Amino acid sequence: MQTLYKTLNKINEIDSSLAEKIQKRLDNLTKPQRSLGRLEEFANKVGQITGKENPCIKDKVLFVMAGDHGVVDEGVSAYPQEVTSQMIYNFTKGGAAINVLAGHVGARVIIIDMGVACRLVSHPKILVRKVNFGTKNLSDGPAMTRGEAIHSIKSGIEIFEEESGKGLDIAGTGDMGIGNTTSSSAITACITGEPVENVTGRGTGIDDNTFSHKIDVIKKALEINKPDPEDALDVLSKMGGFEIGGLAGVILAAASKRIPIVLDGFISGAAALIAYVLEPKIKEYMFAAHCSVERGHGIILDYIGLKPILDLNLRLGEGTGAALGIGIIEAGVKILTQMATFESAGVSEREDRKR
Amino acid sequence: MQTLYKTLNKINEIDSSLAEKIQKRLDNLTKPQRSLGRLEEFANKVGQITGKENPCIKDKVLFVMAGDHGVVDEGVSAYPQEVTSQMIYNFTKGGAAINVLAGHVGARVIIIDMGVACRLVSHPKILVRKVNFGTKNLSDGPAMTRGEAIHSIKSGIEIFEEESGKGLDIAGTGDMGIGNTTSSSAITACITGEPVENVTGRGTGIDDNTFSHKIDVIKKALEINKPDPEDALDVLSKMGGFEIGGLAGVILAAASKRIPIVLDGFISGAAALIAYVLEPKIKEYMFAAHCSVERGHGIILDYIGLKPILDLNLRLGEGTGAALGIGIIEAGVKILTQMATFESAGVSEREDRKR
Numbered sequence: 051m052q053t054l055y056k057t058l059n060k061i062n063e064i065d066s067s068l069a070e071k072i073q074k075r076l077d078n079l080t081k082p083q084r085s086l087g088r089l090e091e092f093a094n095k096v097g098q099i100t101g102k103e104n105p106c107i108k109d110k111v112l113f114v115m116a117g118d119h120g121v122v123d124e125g126v127s128a129y130p131q132e133v134t135s136q137m138i139y140n141f142t143k144g145g146a147a148i149n150v151l152a153g154h155v156g157a158r159v160i161i162i163d164m165g166v167a168c169r170l171v172s173h174p175k176i177l178v179r180k181v182n183f184g185t186k187n188l189s190d191g192p193a194m195t196r197g198e199a200i201h202s203i204k205s206g207i208e209i210f211e212e213e214s215g216k217g218l219d220i221a222g223t224g225d226m227g228i229g230n231t232t233s234s235s236a237i238t239a240c241i242t243g244e245p246v247e248n249v250t251g252r253g254t255g256i257d258d259n260t261f262s263h264k265i266d267v268i269k270k271a272l273e274i275n276k277p278d279p280e281d282a283l284d285v286l287s288k289m290g291g292f293e294i295g296g297l298a299g300v301i302l303a304a305a306s307k308r309i310p311i312v313l314d315g316f317i318s319g320a321a322a323l324i325a326y327v328l329e330p331k332i333k334e335y336m337f338a339a340h341c342s343v344e345r346g347h348g349i350i351l352d353y354i355g356l357k358p359i360l361d362l363n364l365r366l367g368e369g370t371g372a373a374l375g376i377g378i379i380e381a382g383v384k385i386l387t388q389m390a391t392f393e394s395a396g397v398s399e400r401e402d403r404k405r
Numbered sequence: 406m407q408t409l410y411k412t413l414n415k416i417n418e419i420d421s422s423l424a425e426k427i428q429k430r431l432d433n434l435t436k437p438q439r440s441l442g443r444l445e446e447f448a449n450k451v452g453q454i455t456g457k458e459n460p461c462i463k464d465k466v467l468f469v470m471a472g473d474h475g476v477v478d479e480g481v482s483a484y485p486q487e488v489t490s491q492m493i494y495n496f497t498k499g500g501a502a503i504n505v506l507a508g509h510v511g512a513r514v515i516i517i518d519m520g521v522a523c524r525l526v527s528h529p530k531i532l533v534r535k536v537n538f539g540t541k542n543l544s545d546g547p548a549m550t551r552g553e554a555i556h557s558i559k560s561g562i563e564i565f566e567e568e569s570g571k572g573l574d575i576a577g578t579g580d581m582g583i584g585n586t587t588s589s590s591a592i593t594a595c596i597t598g599e600p601v602e603n604v605t606g607r608g609t610g611i612d613d614n615t616f617s618h619k620i621d622v623i624k625k626a627l628e629i630n631k632p633d634p635e636d637a638l639d640v641l642s643k644m645g646g647f648e649i650g651g652l653a654g655v656i657l658a659a660a661s662k663r664i665p666i667v668l669d670g671f672i673s674g675a676a677a678l679i680a681y682v683l684e685p686k687i688k689e690y691m692f693a694a695h696c697s698v699e700r701g702h703g704i705i706l707d708y709i710g711l712k713p714i715l716d717l718n719l720r721l722g723e724g725t726g727a728a729l730g731i732g733i734i735e736a737g738v739k740i741l742t743q744m745a746t747f748e749s750a751g752v753s754e755r756e757d758r759k760r
Contacts, residue, residue: 080495081502082483082609086725087698087718128437128755136752140435145745147436153743154736254437255755343442361716362733363442370441377732378717381509388508390500397491400483400610 053204054299054328060306064098064334072097072386079389080397088359092337092382096220099310099335104387107380109217110157112224112369113209113300114141114148117293118167118184119229120193121271126232126264128254131184134228135166137368141226142175147366148224151373155380157222159369162209164202165292179205185290188236188271193290199283202292203324206299210307220310222339222376223297224369225317228254231344234320236268236289238346240277241323242353249346251316251365282327297321302328305335312379314372315342315364319350326354339375340364408559409654409683415661419453419689427452427741434744435752443714447692447737451575454665454690459742462735464572465512467579467724468564468655469496469503472648473522473539474584475548476626481587481619483609486539489583490521492723496581497530502721503579506728510735512577514724517564519557520647534560540645543591543626548645554638557647558679561654565662575665577694577731578652579724580672583609586699588645589675591623593701595632595640596678597708604701606671606720637682652676657683660690667734669727670697670719674705681709694730695719 072094077083084090096105116138122131140146141161144153152159162177163170167184170176181202185193194202210221231253238249246268252261275288286295298321304311305325313322313336325332338356341348343365351358359375392399427449432438439445451460471493477486495501496516499508507514517532518525522539525531536557540548549557565576586608593604601623607616630643641650653676659666660680668677668691680687693711696703698720706713714730747754 079502080492080500081721085609085719085721086502087720089717089719128757130753133753136750137435140745140750140752143745143750145435145750147434147441147740147744150739150743151736154732154739254440257757359717360733362444362714364440364444365442366436366440374733374736377509377736378715378729381506381729381732384505384509385502388505389502390495390498395491395495395498395500397495398485398488402483402612 051200053207054200057207057302057306058329061329061331063331065101066098068098068103069094072103076386078391080392080395086385089382089385092379093386096310096379096383100308105383107219107383109219110155110376111213111218112148112152112157112159112222112373114159114224114226114369115162115164115293115296116226117165117291118227119233119291120185120187121189121232121267122229123187124189124267125260126267127228128256129228131167131228134226135168135170137226138170138176142173146368147370148368148373151370155373155377157373157376160213162296164296177209179209181292185292188233188289189267192275192288194287196283196287199287199295202295203299206296207303210300210303214307218309220312220376220379221304222312222369222372223300223314223318223321224372225293225297225367227291227293230291230317232264232268233290233294234317235346236271237285237320237323238350239268240272240285241279241327242349244349249349251344251346282324286324294321298324301325301332305332310337311335312337312339312372312375314339314369315367316344316347317367319347322354323350337375337379340371406555408562409555412562412657412661413684416684416686418686420456421453423453423458424449427458431741433746435747435750441740444737444740447734448741451665451734451738455663460738462574462738464574465510465731466568466573467503467507467512467514467577467728469514469579469581469724470517470519470648470651471581472520472646474582474588474646475540475542476544476587476622477584478542479544479622480615481622482583483611484583486522486583489581490523490525492581493525493531497528501723502725503723503728506725510728510732512728512731515568517651519560519651532564534564536647540647543588543644544622547630547643549642551638551642554642554650557650558654561651562658565655565658569662573664575667575731576659577667577724577727578655578669578673578676579727580648580652580722582646582648585646585648585672587619587623588649589672590701591626591644592640592675592678593705594623595627595644596634596682597704599704604704606699606701637679641679649676653679656680656687660687665692666690667692667694667727667730669694669724670722671699671702672722674702677709678705692730692734695726
């Protein structure tokens with residue numbers, strides 16, 4: 051508990067006193083004022099988060115956390131559970147979408163086993179922080195114990211802190227775990243109060259029958275577990291999963307260290323909900339990279355109050371959207387820090403701003 | 406006329422026979438089918454445009470064309486005309502937004518003087534293809550002669566062909582020219598048939614009085630010139646400008662060489678309209694990088710039938726949105742060409758696709 055409380059206590063408001071100063075610099079750059087729209091907004095927010103007028107994004111890190119879900123026994127996914135570990139090996143070999151997109155934006159990928167159901171073959175690129183061998187079936191009872199929920203968040207915090215020691219200017223979240231849209235829908239329904247139907251999607255691509263069964267499973271899970279929406283640890287422990295807890299830890303740790311955190315899609319959104327209930331101040335540290343096809347995701351973003359950067363009909367996870375979002379945020383920061391001012395470039399000001 | 410006709414004759418349909426083959430490869434990559442949404446669409450389109458199942462994006466080029474507009478005498482812009490040439494010098498020194506964003510995505514910037522009002526100081530980075538020293542005031546009569554319109558398109562074609570000889574896998578369009586939103590609104594109103602009020606925006610940021618005056622100027626220009634919406638050369642010559650003609654040439658040349666072309670905002674959209682009237686087949690060769698704040702831009706995209714990639718409230722021009730769009734399209738192409746397949750990675754297929 052101590053690590054979690056210490057981290058929560060270190061989360062402060064962002065430095066909004068810088069907003070005006072940064073906007074003034076943006077307004078003096080050789081372009082019509084505010085003509086770069088949201089790029090300017092992103093740059094300003096990174097400045098306020100980091101407390102730097104001239105922030106620099108050099109080290110970009112994607113935390114891809116994996117875990118298995120006992121609820122797959124209910125047949126809620128289109129893919130077998132073994133895909134979780136197979137995909138982790140794929141990550142280590144560079145063949146997955148996240149490898150390609152992280153490479154595209156120059157980010158490093160950290161792969162973490164938070165609770166895969168099997169023992170993975172040891173590999174230097176896989177951090178093993180296994181809380182347990184997959185969660186239990188949430189439609190039968192709690193997915194994990196409260197102790198395991200705390201443990202998963204704590205591990206996320208620790209991993210973030212280790213990585214930040216190696217240089218970390220912006221972080222992205224990513225997930226891998228067959229069955230984890232079921233947990234995420236359950237978390238979203240519980241915390242936002244939306245009906246299960248409104249927050250449940252087709253995950254990796256299930257058919258109509260499986261879809262309606264998935265909704266029933268989530269309803270049953272909420273009914274028998276009765277998670278308390280105001281107690282994030284209760285929600286996490288009852289609904290799962292280990293990778294969601296780990297990502298909540300990463301998000302909290304990023305905020306505590308004043309590092310911008312870029313959320314991927316629905317699973318990352320569920321982790322953000324857990325973190326948000328624990329400490330609402332984290333809202334200002336987060337960017338929503340995109341809006342997922344998974345319908346619960348838009349509801350999460352509205353609930354927290356985040357406007358997505360991209361809308362490309364993505365629904366893959368792994369941090370793929372976060373990688374692209376980081377590329378756009380970095381572009382905004384470069385605008386702030388690399389452009390010439392009207393004065394330095396010898397460009398005339400607007401007629402009505404000339405002295 | 407010969408260069409233009411030869412180019413128009415070389416524009417063929419894209420190779421849609423590849424669509425299914427490329428989608429099949431995308432479906433075999435280690436991700437749920439279609440889970441990368443529009444990224445997959447972009448990759449597939451690049452494949453069909455280039456006629457390659459495994460397209461490669463290495464050389465990225467942004468064509469930034471500059472020209473002046475006689476209509477600035479009417480006081481339709483917030484900035485003085487000298488800013489056009491000052492910004493070109495800023496481009497050569499790397500201080501403008503387009504330099505920063507082109508650098509971010511690894512694209513080279515080609516700066517072309519298509520018709521700036523003054524003689525620019527000679528610089529190795531500036532291609533001088535001046536058609537004339539700025540257009541005439543379109544609210545008094547034609548902005549240029551029909552010969553000049555043809556000349557501007559021809560120059561755009563020639564510049565594209567020169568550059569493509571040096572390596573060119575994807576092209577973006579960009580513009581610089583104080584007063585050019587006025588020409589673009591006039592072109593848009595004429596070709597799409599929308600009322601002037603619906604296609605006119607605040608450009609670099611004009612006040613209410615100037616805005617209503619700008620609308621009157623455009624209405625007057627359409628009234629006295631009566632451009633024929635079915636004759637693109639008539640529209641271009643009467644409404645201007647030289648950089649818009651040049652960009653239309655770039656777009657046509659790209660399509661004739663089967664190279665994807667990424668449109669920036671409103672001015673590029675007006676150039677695309679001119680090119681589209683000359684040869685509607687170009688539609689399939691174009692990507693709309695973003696949707697500009699300039700309200701006429703959305704109308705252009707709807708008219709041609711293009712869905713923007715980004716929506717970041719940009720309204721700067723210079724090719725800034727095109728640069729970001731190129732980065733996203735490139736990400737899609739890398740997904741197609743760099744990811745592992747289920748088979749090569751040893752990842753299990755969906756339960757219902759297993760044999």
